[in-house]
Amino acid sequence: MVNETRPEQCAFCAKSFVRQPMGRPRRFCSPACRQAAYRLRTSADLVAARAETWGRLGRPKVAEGLRREASLIVSGEYAAARAEGLDLLAHDWEALGDRKTAAELRAEAEHLRGGGH
Numbered sequence: 802m803v804n805e806t807r808p809e810q811c812a813f814c815a816k817s818f819v820r821q822p823m824g825r826p827r828r829f830c831s832p833a834c835r836q837a838a839y840r841l842r843t844s845a846d847l848v849a850a851r852a853e854t855w856g857r858l859g860r861p862k863v864a865e866g867l868r869r870e871a872s873l874i875v876s877g878e879y880a881a882a883r884a885e886g887l888d889l890l891a892h893d894w895e896a897l898g899d900r901k902t903a904a905e906l907r908a909e910a911e912h913l914r915g916g917g918h
């Protein structure tokens with residue numbers, strides 16, 4: 802039996818949490834994150850549909866990002882999927898001239914990707 806506590810990374814918010822040695826493996830730091838991940842999972846089809854729409858509107862980069870987001874959601878990479886979504890959003894804010902908000906969104910995306918650890 803493995804008798805140690807080792808930090809795990811939440812699959813939704815990318816926060817580190819300590820797994821209880823006796824407990825069964827958990828992927829999320831809290832019930833709230835598990836719940837949010839479930840909601841995100843049920844939205845994968847919607848994200849894929851949005852990708853198609855943006856593709857038809859002549860925004861292939863956005864479509865590509867959304868497709869990547871959808872496939873990450875399907876494979877359970879929730880934090881990475883959210884990072885992808887935030888990057889797309891940051892791109893939009895930048896286009897609107899709000900570099901500060903764009904930078905904040907990018908920093909959040911970086912955190913979700915596990916950067917800066």
Ligand SMILES: [Zn+2]
Pocket residue numbers: 811812813814815816829830831834
């Ligand atoms: Zn979490």
